[in-house]
Amino acid sequence: MSVDTQSKAQHYIDLEDQHGAHNYHPLPVVLERGKGVYVWDVDGKQYYDFLSAYSAVNQGHCHPAIVNAMNEQAQTLTLTSRAFHNDKLGWYEKYLTEYFQFDKVLPMNTGAEAVETAIKIARKWAYEKKGVAEHEAKIIVCENNFHGRTTTIISFSNDEGARKNFGPYTPGFIKIPYNDTEALEKALQEENVAGFLIEPIQGEAGVFTPHDDFMRSSRDLCKKYHALFIADEIQTGIARTGGLLAVCGDCNCEAHCERQEKTYARPDILILGKALSGGAYPVSAVLADNEVMNVIQPGQHGSTFGGNPVAAAVAMAALEVVKDEHLIQNARVLGNYFRAEINKYIETTDTVVLVRGKGLLNAIVINDTEDSKTAWNICLRLRDNGLLAKPTHGNIIRFAPPLVMTKDQLDECISIIIKTLKEFE
Numbered sequence: 508m509s510v511d512t513q514s515k516a517q518h519y520i521d522l523e524d525q526h527g528a529h530n531y532h533p534l535p536v537v538l539e540r541g542k543g544v545y546v547w548d549v550d551g552k553q554y555y556d557f558l559s560a561y562s563a564v565n566q567g568h569c570h571p572a573i574v575n576a577m578n579e580q581a582q583t584l585t586l587t588s589r590a591f592h593n594d595k596l597g598w599y600e601k602y603l604t605e606y607f608q609f610d611k612v613l614p615m616n617t618g619a620e621a622v623e624t625a626i627k628i629a630r631k632w633a634y635e636k637k638g639v640a641e642h643e644a645k646i647i648v649c650e651n652n653f654h655g656r657t658t659t660i661i662s663f664s665n666d667e668g669a670r671k672n673f674g675p676y677t678p679g680f681i682k683i684p685y686n687d688t689e690a691l692e693k694a695l696q697e698e699n700v701a702g703f704l705i706e707p708i709q710g711e712a713g714v715f716t717p718h719d720d721f722m723r724s725s726r727d728l729c730k731k732y733h734a735l736f737i738a739d740e741i742q743t744g745i746a747r748t749g750g751l752l753a754v755c756g757d758c759n760c761e762a763h764c765e766r767q768e769k770t771y772a773r774p775d776i777l778i779l780g781k782a783l784s785g786g787a788y789p790v791s792a793v794l795a796d797n798e799v800m801n802v803i804q805p806g807q808h809g810s811t812f813g814g815n816p817v818a819a820a821v822a823m824a825a826l827e828v829v830k831d832e833h834l835i836q837n838a839r840v841l842g843n844y845f846r847a848e849i850n851k852y853i854e855t856t857d858t859v860v861l862v863r864g865k866g867l868l869n870a871i872v873i874n875d876t877e878d879s880k881t882a883w884n885i886c887l888r889l890r891d892n893g894l895l896a897k898p899t900h901g902n903i904i905r906f907a908p909p910l911v912m913t914k915d916q917l918d919e920c921i922s923i924i925i926k927t928l929k930e931f932e
């Protein structure tokens with residue numbers, strides 16, 4: 508890097524530092540353009556994106572079909588609010604509910620808003636359908652969860668950074684260890700339980716993948732104790748883990764099939780965000796069947812931008828891409844290949860402890876203490892070598908490229924990753 512180009516990137520970083528709140532700690536790289544699996548920085552250097560905006564850009568950067576849908580709608584009608592009907596929302600709701608096989612959808616914008624919506628629906632269902640006494644509803648959540656940043660959501664986080672000095676906290680949550688069926692059953696036996704909110708794979712916590720039938724047994728237990736099974740698939744859903752949803756289990760079909768009947772842990776409430784728009788626009792959604800969703804009546808919940816025509820057009824285009832380009836199958840095949848190749852390397856080294864994940868949501872654990880800078884330093888070196896990834900917690904690096912990646916591109920990425928890791932042996 509010449510002095511000139513260094514100062515160019517630094518200029519943008521300084522602007523953010525001076526004028527923006529310091530609520531993130533980004534990797535020092537300033538991006539100005541993206542296409543498919545690639546992004547380019549302000550100096551024109553090309554990188555493979557191995558974060559995909561936390562799995563929002565599953566369809567690849569600036570996918571032409573999604574951008575076209577957005578442009579076309581942006582020039583026609585952008586926002587009416589829900590005070591009036593618009594000619595896109597109904598089509599979108601029909602499309603989305605058929606795609607995911609639920610009776611109804613409640614459209615929102617960000618992931619955290621959709622989680623909040625799911626919590627409100629579950630509580631209302633508990634009071635009106637299950638007969639829980641007013642103000643007593645409880646929702647079971649897991650340790651080390653990540654569901655967003657609102658006051659209620661951080662109330663049941665156990666990340667000190669996310670919680671400290673943001674109290675008083677919203678009550679009504681029971682925390683159990685992740686991947687612990689016994690603890691779940693015990694919690695479900697408490698009174699006034701409305702539901703169980705879970706990430707099918709804990710992404711932010713470091714891509715923790717539960718045992719194979721944890722989702723199914725959780726769903727069955729929720730049924731047994733008449734509580735709602737609520738899946739936060741904001742990061743894991745929409746092809747990322749090699750199924751349409753992570754709760755589809757071992758089935759990689761695009762819709763329902765016989766095999767799926769055996770593996771699908773169908774949620775009572777499904778929460779989607781991120782890749783629902785392919786990263787083009789903030790679009791989130793909560794899906795449920797009538798007996799649950801119908802507890803919400805006019806005036807009881809809403810959002811000015813939720814279900815706007817641009818969001819509707821963008822989300823339909825984004826979901827078409829998932830089907831047309833067979834992203835589910837691609838994520839599954841490339842994910843298996845990626846873990847196999849990284850495992851071959853792990854056998855030869857002490858630098859990396861393990862690789863874990865599903866589909867193209869994976870992470871490696873670096874052989875160092877949790878508070879070491881090694882994972883961060885590896886990410887800096889990966890950047891120098893043309894690949895962008897970010898540590899999650901301490902010594903864990905998440906690898907989540909866009910799902911439009913080809914085998915040849917992935918081979919190049921694997922060699923960049925292994926070459927970089929070897930520099931740390």
Ligand SMILES: *Cc1c(COP(=O)(O)O)cnc(C)c1O
Binds near residue numbers: 711
């Ligand atoms: C990203 C994420 C959220 C929050 O989404 P935002 O759009 O950032 O509010 C919630 N749950 C999970 C599992 C996520 O990965």
